[in-house]
């Protein structure tokens with residue numbers, strides 16, 4: 001991946017390039033000041049502008065990342081990843097939309113860049129990197145712990161050539177304008193202005209949001225009166241809603257640990273009372289609906 005053509009400095013906006021030993025990224029600087037960012041051993045880099053963002057408040061803590069990756073590794077959300085991958089593959093999401101045949105996709109060297117705005121621990125990115133031909137993926141998240149985890153997993157799978165993770169502000173992403181073929185946003189706030197800025201013309205934004213019945217039985221075990229989620233297809237200025245798919249199935253949480261880990265991934269973790277939590281954790285296993293909508297927007 002030619003990161004030097006994509007990444008920019010979060011402080012001054014000038015292009016970032018590798019140092020000679022490839023252990024750091026540095027910018028070309030403005031007004032005589034050059035900024036340097038060390039790469040961690042796992043390969044990620046912290047591109048949160050100092051002072052602009054307080055990682056301790058906005059990022060996931062290490063324990064939260066561990067809980068989420070343990071849950072995701074049960075692969076109960078794999079159908080979501082699978083559906084997103086086919087949705088991306090099926091459409092004309094990139095400027096390379098003439099690459100229709102599998103033969104051409106596999107044998108054509110031009111790579112399509114997918115940017116994950118709020119990538120967490122990289123579960124979906126690793127899945128996409130495996131399934132989508134000729135793609136490169138950059139994942140940004142406010143949590144250093146999350147991108148460190150993502151980066152380690154990418155290394156383990158020998159995906160370093162096609163994946164890169166950085167701690168970064170998804171509302172002010174350190175990348176060149178019009179660099180991405182697709183932006184993905186899974187259960188994360190959508191940074192509309194940034195998505196529009198960084199997408200190529202004809203590029204697409206794929207948003208994964210919770211559907212009405214998402215985790216209904218899980219909520220019923222937590223609250224005495226569960227309600228359906230409100231689902232509003234977000235209208236996004238400068239984008240056209242192109243297509244939408246729904247993914248719905250039942251999943252069995254196989255243990256108390258899995259139930260607890262899922263709770264930490266949801267907003268209910270912060271909202272529920274100790275009594276609610278106790279009620280939920282009185283279950284040893286729990287079957288619940290998984291229901292999401294994947295919405296595809298194209299840049300106008």
Ligand SMILES: [Zn+2]
Nearest residue numbers: 009012027035
């Ligand atoms: Zn700089």
